[in-house]
Amino acid sequence: MSWIPFKIGQPKKQIVPKTVERDFEREYGKLQQLEEQTKKLQKDMKKSTDADVAMSKSAVKISSDLLSNPLCEQDPNFLTMVTALDTAMKRMDSFNQEKVNQIQKTVIEPLKKFSSVFPSLNMAVKRREQTLQDYKRLQSKVEKYEEKEKTGPILAKLHQAREELRPVKEDFEAKNKQLLEEMPKFYSSRIDYFEPSFESLIRAQVVYYTEMHKIFGDLTEQIDEPGLTDEQREKENEAKLSELRALSIVADD
Amino acid sequence: MASSSPDERPAKETPGAECPIYEEIISLDRVEQNQRLAVEELINTEASYVHTLELCVCDIRAHLRQKQLPDIDLEGLFSNIDDVLCVSKRFLKGLEATVSQEPEQLLLISALFQEFKEEMESVYKVYCACYEQALLLVESYKKDPRLQQEIVETLNTTVPHTGASDLSFFLVMPVQRVTKYPLLLQKILENTSARDNAYSALQSAASAMLEINANINEYKRRKEVATKYSKVEHLTLRERLGRLNKHSIAKKTTRLSRLFMHEAGIVPKTEDKEFDHLEEKFQFLESGVTELKENVTSYLNNLQVFLLSKPQECELEMEGAAQQYRRLAGTLHRTIFPEFRRRLDRLVYQPLCSLSETLKGPQQLIRKRLDKLLDYEEIEEKKSETGNVTYDEEATMNTYLAINTLLVSELPTFNQVAMQWLGQILRSLVALQRDLAKQVLQEAEIELAQLPHSHVPLPTFWKMVKDTLSQSGAQLNSFCQKFETVMPSPVVQPLSPAEERRVLSLVNKHGPEKLYQVTSNISGSRDLDLTLQRGQIVALLHEMDTKGNTNRWLVDAGGHRGYVLAGKLQPYHLVQSQKPRMQMLAPDAGAERRRHSYTLPETPKPQVLITPPAFQVVAGYAFTARSPHEVSLQAGQPLTVLEPHDKKGSKEWSLVEVNGQRGYVPSSYLMMVPTQEVGGWSLPAWSLPTQQT
Numbered sequence: 001m002s003w004i005p006f007k008i009g010q011p012k013k014q015i016v017p018k019t020v021e022r023d024f025e026r027e028y029g030k031l032q033q034l035e036e037q038t039k040k041l042q043k044d045m046k047k048s049t050d051a052d053v054a055m056s057k058s059a060v061k062i063s064s065d066l067l068s069n070p071l072c073e074q075d076p077n078f079l080t081m082v083t084a085l086d087t088a089m090k091r092m093d094s095f096n097q098e099k100v101n102q103i104q105k106t107v108i109e110p111l112k113k114f115s116s117v118f119p120s121l122n123m124a125v126k127r128r129e130q131t132l133q134d135y136k137r138l139q140s141k142v143e144k145y146e147e148k149e150k151t152g153p154i155l156a157k158l159h160q161a162r163e164e165l166r167p168v169k170e171d172f173e174a175k176n177k178q179l180l181e182e183m184p185k186f187y188s189s190r191i192d193y194f195e196p197s198f199e200s201l202i203r204a205q206v207v208y209y210t211e212m213h214k215i216f217g218d219l220t221e222q223i224d225e226p227g228l229t230d231e232q233r234e235k236e237n238e239a240k241l242s243e244l245r246a247l248s249i250v251a252d253d
Numbered sequence: 254m255a256s257s258s259p260d261e262r263p264a265k266e267t268p269g270a271e272c273p274i275y276e277e278i279i280s281l282d283r284v285e286q287n288q289r290l291a292v293e294e295l296i297n298t299e300a301s302y303v304h305t306l307e308l309c310v311c312d313i314r315a316h317l318r319q320k321q322l323p324d325i326d327l328e329g330l331f332s333n334i335d336d337v338l339c340v341s342k343r344f345l346k347g348l349e350a351t352v353s354q355e356p357e358q359l360l361l362i363s364a365l366f367q368e369f370k371e372e373m374e375s376v377y378k379v380y381c382a383c384y385e386q387a388l389l390l391v392e393s394y395k396k397d398p399r400l401q402q403e404i405v406e407t408l409n410t411t412v413p414h415t416g417a418s419d420l421s422f423f424l425v426m427p428v429q430r431v432t433k434y435p436l437l438l439q440k441i442l443e444n445t446s447a448r449d450n451a452y453s454a455l456q457s458a459a460s461a462m463l464e465i466n467a468n469i470n471e472y473k474r475r476k477e478v479a480t481k482y483s484k485v486e487h488l489t490l491r492e493r494l495g496r497l498n499k500h501s502i503a504k505k506t507t508r509l510s511r512l513f514m515h516e517a518g519i520v521p522k523t524e525d526k527e528f529d530h531l532e533e534k535f536q537f538l539e540s541g542v543t544e545l546k547e548n549v550t551s552y553l554n555n556l557q558v559f560l561l562s563k564p565q566e567c568e569l570e571m572e573g574a575a576q577q578y579r580r581l582a583g584t585l586h587r588t589i590f591p592e593f594r595r596r597l598d599r600l601v602y603q604p605l606c607s608l609s610e611t612l613k614g615p616q617q618l619i620r621k622r623l624d625k626l627l628d629y630e631e632i633e634e635k636k637s638e639t640g641n642v643t644y645d646e647e648a649t650m651n652t653y654l655a656i657n658t659l660l661v662s663e664l665p666t667f668n669q670v671a672m673q674w675l676g677q678i679l680r681s682l683v684a685l686q687r688d689l690a691k692q693v694l695q696e697a698e699i700e701l702a703q704l705p706h707s708h709v710p711l712p713t714f715w716k717m718v719k720d721t722l723s724q725s726g727a728q729l730n731s732f733c734q735k736f737e738t739v740m741p742s743p744v745v746q747p748l749s750p751a752e753e754r755r756v757l758s759l760v761n762k763h764g765p766e767k768l769y770q771v772t773s774n775i776s777g778s779r780d781l782d783l784t785l786q787r788g789q790i791v792a793l794l795h796e797m798d799t800k801g802n803t804n805r806w807l808v809d810a811g812g813h814r815g816y817v818l819a820g821k822l823q824p825y826h827l828v829q830s831q832k833p834r835m836q837m838l839a840p841d842a843g844a845e846r847r848r849h850s851y852t853l854p855e856t857p858k859p860q861v862l863i864t865p866p867a868f869q870v871v872a873g874y875a876f877t878a879r880s881p882h883e884v885s886l887q888a889g890q891p892l893t894v895l896e897p898h899d900k901k902g903s904k905e906w907s908l909v910e911v912n913g914q915r916g917y918v919p920s921s922y923l924m925m926v927p928t929q930e931v932g933g934w935s936l937p938a939w940s941l942p943t944q945q946t
Contacts, residue, residue: 037567044564051559058552062682065548069541074534075672085679106718110725117729120736152875152888159871159889160926178735186732191571193725196718198574199704202581203714206701209694216687224680230600233681237604240674244611248472248479249663251614 015136016176024176027183028125034187035118042111049100049108056096063089081223088219092212099208106200114193117186128175135172138165288444292358295437296348302430303345306338309423312411320407324400329390330420332383336376337427344369359441359451366438366458374465377431378472384428385477391421431469435462475663478655482621483614508627528657531664532619538671539612545675546605553594553602560590577700584696593689600681608674615667618660625653750873753925755811756790757897763792763809769822783808783815790825791817870894872911873924884909884916894923 063086066072072079142165145158220226244250314331344365351361394400405418417423438459445452513519565582569575632646642650701707706714759768768790775785785791795807798816805816870893872886886892892911899906899917906917 034569037569041564041567041569044562044567047562048559048564051555051562055552055555055559058548058555062545062548062552065544066541066679069537069544071534071537071541071672074537078672078676081676081679085683088683102715106715106722110722113726113729117733117736120733124736153873156871156873156889156924156926160924163926182732182735189725189728189732190569191573193729194569194571195574196721198578199706200715200718201578202574202697202700202704203711205581206694206697207711209690209697212690213687213694216683216690219683220680220687224684228684230596233600233677236677237600237607237674240670240677241604241607241611243670244608244667244674247663247667248475249483249615249618249659249667250611251483251617252480 015139016132020176020180024180027180027187030187031118031121031183034190035115038111038115042108042115045103045108045111049103052096053100056093060086060089060093084219084222088215091215095208095211099204102204103201106204107197110193110197114190121183121186124175124179128172128179131168131172131175135165135168138168141165284444284446288441291437291440291444292362295362295441296345296352298433298437299341299345299348302426303338303341305423305426306334306341308412309426310334310338313407313420313423316407316411317404320403322400322403324397325394325403326390329383330387330424332387333376333379334427337380340369340372340376341430344373357451359445359449360454362441363451363454363458366434367461370461370465373431373434374468377427377465378469380427381431381469382473382476384424385473387424388421391419391424394420432466435459435466438462474655475659478652478659479614479618482656483618504628507631508624511627511630525657525661528661531661531668534668535612535615535619535664538668538675539616542605542609542612542671542675545678546602546609549597549602549605553597556590556594556597560586560594574704577703581697581700585693589689589692589696592692593685596685596688597682600685601678604674604678604681608671608678611671615660615664618656622653622656622660625649625656629653750921750924752790756925759790759792759809759811761897763794767792767794768825769793769808770825771817772821772823775817775821777815777817779816781815783810783813783817785810785817791822793822869926870909871924871926872918872922874922876918876922878916878918882917884911884914884918886911886918886922891926892923 063082066082067086072082138161142158142161145154145161148154245252310331314327314334317325318327347365347368348362351358351365354361394404404420408415408417408420415422438455442452442455442459445455563582563586565579565586628649632642632650635646636642706717709717756768769792771785771787771789771791774787775783777784783791789810791808791810793806794809794814796819797803798805798807804819806819806822807814808817808822869891872888872890872892874886875888876883876886878885890911892909894907894909895915896908897920898904899908905920907920907923908915909918909923
């Protein structure tokens with residue numbers, strides 16, 4: 001409860017009943033947590049999509065650098081393979097961009113929008129707190145006068161103090177009530193709000209990976225041997241390495 | 254010599270053979286015998302050779318291995334002697350099989366040699382190439398008394414009958430044997446008549462054996478040259494400087510000047526189109542592989558970063574689609590992508606690294622070749638001028654030739670195999686991408702099936718999402734507004750008597766419409782700025798400062814004058830009568846006043862504003878009237894001030910009306926008290942219209 005500023009001098013009786021305070025803190029606490037999590041989610045989503053884009057771009061670089069190597073001019077088979085690879089990578093990159101744009105629109109933007117409510121909420125809570133402070137102060141002043149001897153000036157002061165207190169108390173109660181009503185509403189609104197975002201995320205992934213499966217599936221059929229296991233591929237690599245190492249011009253170690 | 258009859262001569266020379274035919278027959282016999290002996294020699298020596306090899310491998314080496322001496326390099330000593338033994342054993346078996354096949358033995362033997370020649374070449378060339386190194390090892394072990402002792406002890410234990418005290422005795426055997434084959438065959442050939450049907454077969458076999466020996470030597474030489482020049486030396490600066498001497502500097506200078514002459518066209522470059530073509534292809538390969546390795550590294554790094562950000566770990570305390578997403582993303586991060594990365598590393602990155610390593614040797618050799626070429630050209634020039642060269646120069650020229658030949662003969666294979674390997678690696682990359690997509694899709698489709706709108710076709714789905722989000726957006730806006738339209742708190746601070754007096758004096762000086770109240774503490778930072786507390790009342794003097802800045806107002810704080818920020822002030826109203834001149838005010842819609850730049854209306858009547866508490870004047874103390882002009886007061890009694898001064902203008906007395914009576918009372922007995930506004934701001938509105946005043 002660190003947001004409650006330190007009160008100088010405790011009032012004799014609890015101005016605001018404990019249950020009300022507890023309720024308020026619980027609801028606000030949930031919202032504070034939600035604020036933190038939505039901010040974190042937004043940040044992580046952004047990082048994730050940025051990394052995704054970077055990966056896709058570096059994949060394109062792999063194929064396009066190969067394509068620009070003069071080896072392609074000399075070896076027509078190599079050229080065919082690298083061209084097909086390059087086409088595949090470029091297509092995947094554009095699908096990736098579509099996916100990222102979709103995520104931007106359906107996940108990241110909504111997250112931002114949701115987060116933008118929190119400053120207003122926090123401000124409103126602060127105002128309530130300020131009012132509470134004033135309320136408590138004025139309340140204790142009234143009590144102080146109530147305990148004193150009832151002389152003329154004292155009575156005048158008491159009257160004045162009571163006059164001052166009334167509007168502040170009503171203000172506080174109004175603010176408190178409003179927040180206690182609206183905060184839970186806002187909190188539970190997140191469910192309906194974010195449901196489409198998460199559905200979109202999954203849908204977008206399915207779209208992307210369907211394309212990826214098709215494009216690379218076709219490409220493997222075009223250029224690769226079907227049904228090679230990892231062990232077989234490793235063996236092939238070992239074989240090539242041995243072949244090269246058998247040559248004298250290849251240094252040992 | 255007297256001519257004798259043909260019958261006499263033969264009789265004198267040989268006892269029983271009287272004619273040349275006999276001689277022929279006898280010498281034929283001898284020849285046949287020699288041939289047989291030669292064949293036997295071939296087979297017998299092979300048998301004993303194999304036996305010695307077996308001793309070497311099974312006894313000597315095994316014994317040494319058992320001793321587990323870390324300083325003895327068994328690999329280096331014995332290299333591929335197992336292979337040699339294996340081939341020789343089979344060869345021996347083949348030879349022994351020919352013994353029973355009398356008439357065709359020679360043919361069979363020739364055929365056997367032809368059958369084994371390739372295997373022998375590949376096995377012996379490796380052994381012979383390593384033999385020099387093995388000898389060096391033996392020599393170095395001799396210098397170490399402890400090791401030498403161990404070796405001698407082993408030899409004495411395993412092969413005492415040979416009396417050998419030196420490993421080299423055994424190690425040299427394969428080297429000797431392979432050179433013996435042509436000699437043995439030659440011997441058989443000598444004792445075979447040219448008319449024999451096996452003759453040509455034997456000839457072919459012998460020349461085949463000569464050929465493999467030549468190849469073995471060639472291979473050995475190349476290996477030596479390659480080993481010498483293909484290693485990239487990683488020397489420190491110090492070591493490099495240490496290598497500099499008159500000779501090396503001279504050498505490098507000569508090369509450099511020659512290189513300049515090449516580039517300047519002063520001297521023709523030795524063009525070797527074949528080599529240049531090979532080198533060019535090699536360089537393309539090299540740059541391609543290096544680039545690919547870099548690109549794959551950067552791809553892997555990006556993958557790593559991707560795996561580090563885990564949006565699915567945020568906890569929004571939601572069920573539904575969020576759970577699906579969580580599960581999907583979790584599986585991707587924990588299982589599928591790490592697996593992809595592993596395979597990528599094993600099948601693409603590591604092979605690329607190995608391929609990249611193999612490129613270094615040839616690259617180095619190509620550089621050295623160029624150096625040696627420059628030397629070669631120098632010497633060629635000198636040769637054409639002087640006609641002779643030194644021994645060293647000859648050697649240098651040969652080095653160049655050796656490197657050149659080596660490269661020209663091996664680069665084509667290298668380039669081809671490297672290209673094939675590159676292709677393999679790329680195909681693996683593609684297969685990995687396909688597998689990744691398949692795995693992700695499997696998982697995603699499971700989760701998708703559980704979503705409520707999975708059956709909705711895609712364009713409809715996106716439209717749906719868009720519409721829903723804009724609706725939700727509107728709802729969020731309304732939340733925002735709700736939170737923002739909480740009414741601002743009144744600035745609650747009672748005025749002390751001194752304050753009240755000050756306020757009154759300000760009112761007298763400037764008029765009640767010029768009163769403003771400070772809404773939050775001001776600390777003046779510039780020269781003429783005031784420092785004021787929240788709640789203080791000031792009178793506005795000027796709505797602008799000397800520089801024309803309308804945000805900075807000149808105010809009178811009752812005593813001091815100075816500048817304050819306009820935003821920290823709000824209008825302050827003074828109620829001078831009890832009459833409800835304060836109208837019922839509609840509360841201000843909108844946020845707390847931040848900046849206001851309106852002017853007060855002409856009349857002191859309040860407009861639609863945030864109103865501070867209205868003030869009521871009451872009697873602070875009881876007062877007893879002592880003259881008919883005065884009026885009595887009771888403490889706390891509300892009254893109305895008619896004139897805040899007396900007939901003479903003195904402010905010490907005020908004309909008031911109280912309880913229907915009028916009269917003068919001491920001004921200091923009067924107090925200002927806030928009263929509640931009728932209706933107004935204290936009841937905040939709920940859903941407010943958005944227009945601001």
